[in-house]
């Protein structure tokens with residue numbers, strides 16, 4: 032797969048964890064990184080789902096607060112920066128990637144693009160034609176406002192990427 | 199400026215430096231170093247900046263059309279767009295949308311601070327909570343931001359802990375940055391959950407898709423846009439860019455330029471209506487569904503249309519508010535935005551913003567702090583000539599200030615084309631050449647007089663020249679008279695050396711050394727019949743005087759340029775004047791010809807050494823040097839020729855990294871800024887001492903740098919060319 036190594040190097044730099052897995056072993060890869068209770072949103076990818084994992088895919092507002100892990104799809108990733116794209120939908124994708132302390136993102140290897148221009152080449156039509164809302168997330172949330180760099184401000188303090196290699 | 203206000207200003211600056219200087223310096227210098235490191239990671243940094251600039255130029259040019267397009271996009275999908283003429287208009291609309299809302303939560307937005315929406319809403323009985331941790335700290339402390347990107351950089355961890363412990367009395371008391379962050383997250387998390395309206399700004403808005411781009415790191419902007427059922431975004435009209443693809447250079451530049459981060463944690467690209475369900479925390483156990491979320495975009499004019507029509511202020515609208523011009527500014531690094539800022543904005547570009555949105559008076563309160571060192575110019579991701587905007591606004595302020603009796607008197611002595619409002623101090627500085635000419639004729643007397651305390655007292659009172667500064671010593675043998683006495687007749691010289699005011703009357707040794715060095719590499723030299731290139735006048739915002747000087751200089755040098763002679767400068771600030779600022783003062787082709795013909799003495803020596811390979815210049819034999827190149831010289835990328843020549847001749851050279859020495863022409867002489875200038879100089883002193891202890895020879899190209907370094911180091915400083923003869 033092109034760009035995978037560069038992407039993983041970038042994650043390393045950002046201190047973002049990662050797991051490489053074939054599609055059929057997604058559930059067990061997830062099991063290794065979920066801290067219960069887990070919330071999330073259905074994956075928008077053909078043949079991939081969270082069904083086998085212990086994830087509440089229809090969280091209530093209270094669940095957002097109590098969830099320790101949020102599992103969502105990442106629709107695209109940028110190899111040079113280690114960024115992932117979280118696309119808002121009518122499920123709890125945005126909320127699940129934001130409220131819990133740990134965010135686990137499921138990414139298909141074929142969705143990795145090399146760099147920012149390539150990412151915007153795809154985003155242009157999506158935003159224009161389909162009014163897409165998306166977050167380009169690079170590492171965990173962070174702040175330096177309290178006198179030193181702290182990971183985990185209003186958003187997650189930890190991010191883990193599950194890379195589905197054969198998709 | 200009257201004597202009393204000079205003193206008040208000096209006191210204010212001193213207090214700020216004591217209370218906040220250390221925190222501000224640590225943070226801004228960290229950001230600045232981060233910028234240098236981070237932009238190195240880009241393949242084509244300059245190309246990216248040029249693209250960003252071109253996009254902004256195009257966007258501002260086509261703004262009316264883009265606004266229509268944006269409106270169609272947003273309204274077509276059910277959102278509202280409101281054009282607000284000014285702050286009052288914007289606030290009225292926001293209050294109307296608020297209806298009977300009890301609480302607003304906000305993510306950081308300078309534009310919302312510009313309209314003072316918090317105060318307005320509070321007066322209507324609405325609670326407003328800033329959710330950016332830095333902004334929240336300031337809200338709790340009831341203080342103003344000291345930086346446009348990192349608003350609380352003037353506060354240390356200890357002071358934030360003390361503030362929280364006193365205000366909230368947590369058990370156990372908070373201490374570490376982690377504890378403080380966690381505590382703030384919990385407090386604010388609860389406040390966000392019960393909010394009726396979320397208010398954000400926008401870093402960019404794309405006209406083709408109606409997308410708001412928000413550049414953040416904490417995640418509070420995401421929550422602010424997600425949780426409350428109503429989202430209001432307030433943005434200046436200049437935030438609109440044509441297409442989604444146009445975001446790419448800005449996204450890659452903004453974090454690197456501002457805080458030295460390759461990318462910030464989050465880039466939100468919100469294309470309302472956002473489909474995410476609105477979590478209703480009043481019904482915590484019911485599943486989340488439905489995304490009925492109101493969206494209002496308030497497009498703020500508040501002076502921007504007039505800025506767009508103003509050829510000098512228009513460039514300000516290209517600003518993406520990254521903060522680099524603040525971080526790279528030696529003065530800002532010591533005082534922060536509480537001194538170097540107006541009603542809302544701070545840092546170098548704040549002069550343009552304040553003049554445009556709040557008026558000249560707000561800009562006048564801090565505009566002097568820009569010394570024109572130009573270190574921000576290359577840092578700016580959209581290539582804005584920030585120092586020029588400061589000069590233009592200074593010129594406008596001069597024209598507004600009331601004339602005084604003393605000024606009237608001096609007008610006769612120091613004639614120029616400026617309005618009578620220009621303060622005496624500015625005139626004295628602008629006409630240093632005239633003063634030095636008189637002075638050098640009676641040099642011993644003039645120098646003696648200038649050292650007498652009643653005279654210094656008077657200079658302080660009338661012109662604000664600080665008595666603690668040693669004044670330059672005028673030489674009775676000027677460079678010109680030395681040259682004339684040599685009796686060498688040069689009929690067709692190879693090169694022309696400009697005997698600038700300082701080299702001619704004060705630092706004569708570097709002038710004679712330059713002549714000898716040029717001759718040692720086989721060039722015949724003559725002196726130009728002109729010295730003052732207009733730099734002092736320009737630094738005081740006296741654009742017409744500077745223009746008149748530029749015209750004279752151009753006329754005198756024209757025959758030499760015609761004859762293909764290189765025009766050589768020893769003073770970097772004068773060379774920079776010809777290479778950069780003349781483009782604003784003279785017709786384009788004329789300025790370009792002059793700029794192309796002008797070079798600094800060390801570049802010319804390097805060229806000669808490269809072609810001939812040998813010379814009669816002195817060898818360094820391993821002599822250790824610490825070299826502080828001039829700020830404007832570095833902006834023109836002209837530090838390396840000097841270093842190359844010195845190294846080629848066997849000197850062992852270390853260079854400083856401080857952005858500026860703090861003297862910056864006349865700035866360090868002014869009573870109200872003397873202490874700030876010394877603080878900047880002391881930072882440079884510490885760096886010099888750290889680099890080479892006390893052994894190495896200290897070398898500087900600029901006359902101000904030399905004066906400053908000699909004052910803080912208490913040792914002699916030489917121009918590089920003096921080492922070569």
Ligand code: SF4
Nearest residue numbers: 517518520521523578
């Ligand atoms: S003027 Fe340039 S450097 Fe300064 S804040 Fe604006 S974009 Fe950044």
